[in-house]
Amino acid sequence: METLTIAQLGNPILREHASPLSAAQYQELAPFFTALQQKMLEHNGVGIAAPQVSESIRAFIVASCPNPRYPDAPMMEPTLMLNPEITWASDSMEKDWEGCLSIPGIRALVNRHSHIEVRYDTLEGKEVKTQMEGFIARIFQHELDHLNGLVFLDRAE
């Protein structure tokens, strides 16, 4: 697999509806997911979606951590989420600043659900159901948008 490059806004791949993964694909994609996380870290990202490196599949990494781009971000273990879905979202919304590795140098205020319940599969094929709030819920919603051909500017207030 050649080195990954991050697609920039204007690249049609960012506007595609990404394809679901079959569980048979999970393990064979392990090297790709390692490269995806590395690419995110190289850019001080707190999340990254597969379509951003031109792989239109339903997978992303949520990896909130304090870094130069988001000094106040909460700490969490970087988590690979396969075939992720929101199963419940609060009526309450909150606005906060977002950026995107595909739209460098631009931040915008985006309204997101304050609390969500989600499901996703792990690389080992285990289904995880959990709830998220605040900045981590925000990152999840931002990444899920990428799987559906949306970017944060589409929702900027």
Ligand SMILES: O=C(NO)N[C@@H](Cc1ccccc1)C(=O)O
């Ligand atoms: O472009 C991506 N992910 O798609 N990375 C974003 C993730 C993100 C999402 C929501 C709020 C802040 C930041 C980043 O700036 O690290």
Ligand SMILES: [Zn+2]
């Ligand atoms: Zn993004």
